[in-house]
Amino acid sequence: MIDDSLINWIALIILFLIAPIIGGIFDGLDRKITARMQNRVGPPITQPFLDFFKLVGKKELVMNKLHIVFAFAYLGFIILSVALFVFGGDLLIIVLTFGAGAFFLALGGFSVKSGFSYYGAQRHLVQMLCAEPILLLVVLSIALHPDVNTFIINEIYDSGILLAPILPLALVGLFIVLMIDMQKSPFDIATAHQEVIAGPYIEYSGKYLAITKLAHWYEIFLIFGLITLFFTHEILWISIAGKVLLDLVLFIILLAIDNATARLTVGKLFKFSYGAGISLIALNMGIIILIKYWDSIANILG
Amino acid sequence: MTEAFVYQNIEIAILLTVLVPVIAGLLIYVLRNNKITNGLVFLTAFVLIISSLAMLFTLKAGDVTAVFIEGGETDVLGPTIPLDAIIVILDFALMLYFLYLAYSTRSPWVGIFGIIQLIAIGYVELYGKKEILEVHQNLFIDYLAVIFSLIISIIGSLICIYALKYMETFKKQPRFFAYMILFLGAMNGAVYANNVLWLFFFWEITTLCCWGLIRHEETDIAKKNAKLALEITFGGGTALAIGIFLFYQYYETLSLSEILRESGAGLEGLIFFPIALLSLAAFTKAAQVPFQSWLLGAMVAPTPVSALLHSATMVKLGVYLMIRIAPSLGNLSIDVGAFQDVPLLSAMVAVVGGFSFLTTAILAVSQNEVKRILAYSTIGNLGLIIMCVGIGGLGNTTANFIAITAAILLTLYHAISKALLFLGVGVIDREVHVKEIEGMEGLVGKMPFITYVLVGGVLTIMLIPFGMFAGKWLGFQVTLSFPLLIFFLAIGSAVTVVYYTKWLGRMLCCPQMEKLPEKERLSKLYTYPLMTMLIGAVLLSILIVPVIAHLINPAVEGCCGETPISEAEEAYYIVLIDDYGYFFVALIFIVAAIALLYPLYRISIDKAQVTTAYACGEDYDIRLGGFYFTRYFPEQKVTRFINPIASLFLIILIIFSFLHEGVGL
Numbered sequence: 001m002i003d004d005s006l007i008n009w010i011a012l013i014i015l016f017l018i019a020p021i022i023g024g025i026f027d028g029l030d031r032k033i034t035a036r037m038q039n040r041v042g043p044p045i046t047q048p049f050l051d052f053f054k055l056v057g058k059k060e061l062v063m064n065k066l067h068i069v070f071a072f073a074y075l076g077f078i079i080l081s082v083a084l085f086v087f088g089g090d091l092l093i094i095v096l097t098f099g100a101g102a103f104f105l106a107l108g109g110f111s112v113k114s115g116f117s118y119y120g121a122q123r124h125l126v127q128m129l130c131a132e133p134i135l136l137l138v139v140l141s142i143a144l145h146p147d148v149n150t151f152i153i154n155e156i157y158d159s160g161i162l163l164a165p166i167l168p169l170a171l172v173g174l175f176i177v178l179m180i181d182m183q184k185s186p187f188d189i190a191t192a193h194q195e196v197i198a199g200p201y202i203e204y205s206g207k208y209l210a211i212t213k214l215a216h217w218y219e220i221f222l223i224f225g226l227i228t229l230f231f232t233h234e235i236l237w238i239s240i241a242g243k244v245l246l247d248l249v250l251f252i253i254l255l256a257i258d259n260a261t262a263r264l265t266v267g268k269l270f271k272f273s274y275g276a277g278i279s280l281i282a283l284n285m286g287i288i289i290l291i292k293y294w295d296s297i298a299n300i301l302g
Numbered sequence: 303m304t305e306a307f308v309y310q311n312i313e314i315a316i317l318l319t320v321l322v323p324v325i326a327g328l329l330i331y332v333l334r335n336n337k338i339t340n341g342l343v344f345l346t347a348f349v350l351i352i353s354s355l356a357m358l359f360t361l362k363a364g365d366v367t368a369v370f371i372e373g374g375e376t377d378v379l380g381p382t383i384p385l386d387a388i389i390v391i392l393d394f395a396l397m398l399y400f401l402y403l404a405y406s407t408r409s410p411w412v413g414i415f416g417i418i419q420l421i422a423i424g425y426v427e428l429y430g431k432k433e434i435l436e437v438h439q440n441l442f443i444d445y446l447a448v449i450f451s452l453i454i455s456i457i458g459s460l461i462c463i464y465a466l467k468y469m470e471t472f473k474k475q476p477r478f479f480a481y482m483i484l485f486l487g488a489m490n491g492a493v494y495a496n497n498v499l500w501l502f503f504f505w506e507i508t509t510l511c512c513w514g515l516i517r518h519e520e521t522d523i524a525k526k527n528a529k530l531a532l533e534i535t536f537g538g539g540t541a542l543a544i545g546i547f548l549f550y551q552y553y554e555t556l557s558l559s560e561i562l563r564e565s566g567a568g569l570e571g572l573i574f575f576p577i578a579l580l581s582l583a584a585f586t587k588a589a590q591v592p593f594q595s596w597l598l599g600a601m602v603a604p605t606p607v608s609a610l611l612h613s614a615t616m617v618k619l620g621v622y623l624m625i626r627i628a629p630s631l632g633n634l635s636i637d638v639g640a641f642q643d644v645p646l647l648s649a650m651v652a653v654v655g656g657f658s659f660l661t662t663a664i665l666a667v668s669q670n671e672v673k674r675i676l677a678y679s680t681i682g683n684l685g686l687i688i689m690c691v692g693i694g695g696l697g698n699t700t701a702n703f704i705a706i707t708a709a710i711l712l713t714l715y716h717a718i719s720k721a722l723l724f725l726g727v728g729v730i731d732r733e734v735h736v737k738e739i740e741g742m743e744g745l746v747g748k749m750p751f752i753t754y755v756l757v758g759g760v761l762t763i764m765l766i767p768f769g770m771f772a773g774k775w776l777g778f779q780v781t782l783s784f785p786l787l788i789f790f791l792a793i794g795s796a797v798t799v800v801y802y803t804k805w806l807g808r809m810l811c812c813p814q815m816e817k818l819p820e821k822e823r824l825s826k827l828y829t830y831p832l833m834t835m836l837i838g839a840v841l842l843s844i845l846i847v848p849v850i851a852h853l854i855n856p857a858v859e860g861c862c863g864e865t866p867i868s869e870a871e872e873a874y875y876i877v878l879i880d881d882y883g884y885f886f887v888a889l890i891f892i893v894a895a896i897a898l899l900y901p902l903y904r905i906s907i908d909k910a911q912v913t914t915a916y917a918c919g920e921d922y923d924i925r926l927g928g929f930y931f932t933r934y935f936p937e938q939k940v941t942r943f944i945n946p947i948a949s950l951f952l953i954i955l956i957i958f959s960f961l962h963e964g965v966g967l
Binding site: 059061065068069071073076077079093099103109110112117128144150152202205 | 894897912
């Protein structure tokens with residue numbers, strides 16, 4: 001499906017360049033639809049971009065240089081992760097680079113003497129502890145399937161397997177990760193406004209805050225992108241339509257849950273991730289292993 | 303280069319790496335003069351580094367991957383040295399000394415173990431050797447041995463040089479340095495030994511040195527922890543001794559390479575039990591759960607001891623043994639229901655390793671003392687290596703060879719990074735007398751050099767794209783062969799990030815500053831080893847593909863016959879490729895460098911922009927602290943929970959190997 005032709009390359013480069021815009025549009029849609037659900041008018045869909053440019057123009061207040069270095073590192077690693085994803089790289093590397101970006105955000109939050117920032121960074125670490133393993137397990141369960149047996153995205157497509165029906169629980173796990181990373185209720189512990197205001201982001205201002213917002217858009221793009229891996233089809237336009245549909249459906253469900261639930265406590269988030277999250281994926285993996293060894297088992301059962 | 307020349311060069315190099323430290327150690331102990339001690343340490347360091355590098359280059363230039371050296375009597379250095387005879391005598395002396403220690407430390411366990419060892423080894427030495435067991439190839443050098451020797455020689459030497467400054471105000475320095483240097487010689491001997499009796503001898507010397515070094519300050523707690531370490535590691539040595547006895551009985555050879563080559567084919571009797579015993583010995587040395595308490599207790603020793611024994615070298619001996627016997631692990635296989643040939647021994651080894659990795663990561667979160675965090679982290683990483691070895695023994699496919707490659711890769715990079723971390727932490731202990739991470743708040747403002755060294759060290763041990771990360775990446779790939787381990791690895795890795803980041807956060811939390819603070823003044827004996835290791839870790843990570851191609855692949859080929867990552871050479875040394883994925887090392891390094899170094903050096907901040915925290919307008923003075931989750935994962939409770947489970951794994955491992963006798967195949 002992904003071949004080496006020039007048009008393909010140009011399409012991928014364009015996709016990479018507009019990735020943050022797509023992320024920002026999701027962010028804007030999020031605010032608009034949430035507002036509508038709450039019977040308000042809400043900001044325009046392009047509001048995130050307007051905010052971004054406003055922030056870039058403002059003068060920053062800085063606490064120390066390391067704080068800024070970590071914001072850049074966060075952005076750099078997330079962009080790298082998205083680049084590797086768009087150009088069909090190794091899923092393990094993509095997920096682990098993504099985790100490295102989140103790691104730098106946490107360090108940024110720690111590097112200033114501000115209570116909310118510090119505490120938000122700690123919660124961000126707990127959030128990483130909950131989301132990262134699920135993400136890794138999703139990726140590993142994809143590779144576990146005997147016909148896939150690889151982590152490289154291009155080769156996963158080449159194997160022609162439709163992942164959604166085989167790994168529905170992994171898709172649910174990925175959805176949970178999406179909720180956690182987009183900081184949506186009930187998993188928004190790191191930026192819980194009533195508790196830690198903006199968490200690790202609080203001491204950033206001006207163009208450095210804009211940088212963290214940009215990084216967040218890339219993050220959104222990446223996770224929605226990972227979700228699109230679960231649907232593929234030979235005919236290109238059906239494939240693209242299906243992927244977009246999958247994303248939008250999950251997006252709406254995400255917003256519905258966001259508006260309908262209250263936030264979990266830190267402890268409960270941990271128990272939920274390691275209880276429900278990991279169990280779901282374990283179950284899915286068990287099914288795949290059963291498929292793998294079906295012949296041997298059929299032999300035993302006669 | 304002729305074969306004889308290669309042979310001779312290597313023999314000289316081995317003798318230098320083993321004998322020079324031993325003699326230097328004795329001289330240091332006997333002469334008791336600080337200036338002479340300093341000189342001898344530098345001399346030994348020089349000789350060790352040059353010899354081990356010479357060994358590597360000789361192998362390369364001579365285009366050989368493995369060499370056997372007779373070694374029983376050697377005359378390359380001039381006079382004929384009857385090495386075998388000397389080792390036999392010293393071995394018995396050592397075992398008798400241990401019995402004396404059993405009396406002087408009032409330890410019944412050491413006494414029992416010592417008697418068992420004496421019987422087992424005594425029998426083999428006196429009766430077995432008389433029969434057909436003249437071992438004609440006492441030393442074996444392949445790339446695996448050379449890699450370990452490089453780690454021991456180079457990192458060990460840097461640690462000893464660092465220790466020259468660190469131990470300045472301690473008492474009884476000659477004894478300390480004698481043990482340290484002797485230790486290096488013994489380690490080198492152990493990795494080159496092919497005669498299992500020689501291996502045993504050097505193994506037990508390391509046990510002795512470990513005891514002596516932990517005990518150095520002779521406080522009550524030091525003596526108590528040294529006794530614990532002695533009991534556990536000496537018990538492992540006893541398992542090794544019994545294993546050797548069984549090798550003699552059933553394999554009828556004392557040459558390790560022959561034992562591994564035969565792999566039990568065509569033999570009858572308890573042929574798998576000794577392999578399990580060797581694994582047990584390796585687990586005690588590597589402080590795997592449930593044996594981890596001795597390593598934690600050993601943290602009371604001076605920091606160079608922790609760095610040398612418990613990160614870079616001694617615990618690596620356990621890992622070395624596991625990698626050495628990896629090809630044989632898969633031979634114990636049984637039929638479970640309709641599943642044929644389940645390699646149970648190898649699978650249990652992998653489970654023990656993976657379980658240690660996960661549980662020690664969880665335990666490290668609750669620790670406040672930084673050396674204990676590093677200790678748990680070391681045990682975890684060793685567990686990871688052992689897990690990879692266990693996976694490697696499961697079969698003969700590419701995934702299994704990748705697992706062995708990962709194990710060696712992790713060993714190499716872990717040694718450098720962990721030694722770096724321990725030494726950095728030691729400097730903090732000496733200069734500002736802080737042992738807990740709570741006391742390290744804001745250290746970046748007071749001791750920026752050490753803080754950046756430690757930050758760099760943690761990044762090399764955790765972050766993409768450094769060497770340890772590459773090892774973990776390979777580890778993830780191979781867990782596909784044994785899916786249970788996926789959970790251990792994924793959760794363990796995530797927890798690892800948590801406690802390291804928490805520690806870094808404590809150090810980096812600082813008052814406002816618009817530019818980076820000035821470097822503090824430290825002795826060159828501190829800064830040079832630290833910088834060497836940091837630069838070494840970074841450079842080796844950048845050059846990971848040549849390292850794999852030229853250093854690790856020959857070692858893997860030696861034990862597995864195949865090199866799964868051989869495409870590395872074709873990709874111009876910038877990408878790591880194997881059957882499961884690819885890792886674009888060069889690209890990620892460039893991006894990481896830009897992302898970190900550009901803002902660090904190119905962005906300048908106006909003094910006018912610097913401010914205090916916004917904190918949404920909150921104005922009071924705050925105190926910040928780390929989080930330890932002691933309510934959920936308190937150390938005592940977790941330890942009490944995991945030790946029985948791990949013991950159960952070991953019991954299963956031993957029983958299965960014991961019950962499954964070999965049959966004439």
